[in-house]
Amino acid sequence: MNLLKLTSGMLGLVLGFVCMVGMAQATPVVYGGTLGTTPVVIELDVQLDGRVESRYFVASERVTHHINGQRSKQGQLTLNIDVDALESDDEADVKPASSPVITLRPADNNGWQGEWRQGQGTPLAVELSQMVPIATAGLSPFMQSLYQLSPYDYLLRATAEPVMVKQGVVNGYNVEWWQEPNAKLSMFQLTSGYPAERLAALNAALRDSFWRTVLAVAQCEHSDDKVKISLLSANVISYVVSGDRSCGGAHDYMDVSPHILRVSDASELTLSDLMWVDESPVPDASAIPDDYLQETLPTWLAAQFARLYPEQTKVTDDESEDVCDYSSSEVWANAPWSLTSKGIYFQTMTPNLTSQCKGSGWEILPWDVVKQHPGRLKDLPLP
Template structure:
């Protein structure tokens, strides 16, 4: 995963990992809501809530007063201060008034702790990781449904696309061409990834409430469905608040036999001995010594040898594909021709990213096999 996209995703998970957020459910007026609040030791408060009918987040920020009450503003811009919601602790929950930034009248608010036993049931096993991470996100996603889209044939397989109407996030499932057990594992991982992307869409929208809005659009391109590997590009263009919009590809490559995600060093390894790159529990790399000192220099020289015309320095010095630094953090996926590896550039040269030509043929990859040579064609 590219560092800038990893940073975005870590930010998207930040609400879930803060210490002891309050998860509440109740009503504003007659409308059912779910709310999550983080109350800091210094009295600062931030959070979010959504109306069950509409699913979209409204950001909350404010402070806890000396009497224990909360005064919160809704969807405040960075330079705004406003009190739209006042909550008083009462009987283990909260009661108060909402009058909103443009409301003609105030509405009563009643909130109570939202315990896991009260969360909605779901027959979709792909929501389990979301449920384990965040009851708030799980409750919202359990209220959504996927709609069947088009079917298409690709590389001997039938793909059924599924669309989530609110976020417009779509991903396919594989209907045939693999053993039933493999199909079940593949589609489970694809479904989990789709729901994760839907959750990321809502988190991005939340980030945009403090600025000029948000944008989160994806292009999904399956590249390889072989007997051993399924590989798909998941390209996201996003603006979640902050100074600039951005884009990144965060592909997914799956071992067909096991349904497990595949790492680049499973297929390609240039170090000494067997691949032994330390990873954290979530799969993130602990350090990038191998990428900086081994992988990047090799890719820079190899791409220059394989694609001399495309990597030849031109009038635009920004696109220096012979610089090892641009190959240190690559996005990659598998294709019938070989491994596609996309370089990464500084913001001023982002147009240089994702060139069509940067493919290592399988014949070359086989000369440098990774931890899973059995996955190579």
């Protein structure tokens, strides 16, 4: 493997961090140091049971390599690196390479030291020190959000500052769309229509959602995720992140992830917050029984949509091997939902979740029906 040197800016950043951590940790910890003479950034996730799932990069590559291994009873880490992830296809075809192994032992000031070995090659010394928190006041809001979410990913993407790509007006609210240079996904930020404090909290939640999606998509071979705003109102905001993904499974699939935010505190809402079709009181979201989610609610939805849209619910795609049967509770149990000005939209998906049901778009439960079955937040004004 060719280990490339970090840029001088990253080198200064890495070497400016100091030591702080012990052998075992409950959450991932980021270290800066050297592999031979090459500066590296590594995140060690040492589980309490001794398992280690970690990753590292050198800045000139800006590519994450995953490592895993075990911590011994004496505190030594043995990490194995996936050699296939380090080589191009051409390099891998020339000759099989032995997998690199990193061994680390606790060092002074809660750091780590050890060596990298690969086959019969000369071992390289490894020296690591934990990175102290950086001052985020000078960072842009997007980069502050990324650092709070994942210091490792902030360092990895420090040179990929999101930029504004367009502006627009949605439901009378001014919005800006921001995109990271290395990602296809754009996320909106609100610039008017809400009190300043609420605007700040909502935008922070949107940035957090953006980065979580970007980091999840980075694990996939292919994705084309897009964000669509379905509702901006005085009390609730609704948007959907969706796209086709190929993440190493047997089949590609369509991922649809709706997000509904309460304007007053920027918290994520669940369907049971807004609508409940069983006996009262509404239980906590974590205590809702599976039979409600898999039987009671979807069966009720199937009946409502059959009454409201009799022609649409009779239609089936006879040419498809993955037919959407709107009379089946399964279709409605798996339907992601979002808010619109007309009601709650239930996005029906084919049973294998590879695509939307043919001709979908009509599956809106009107607000007057929703309001007859109030959820946990009975006092929340709905459109």
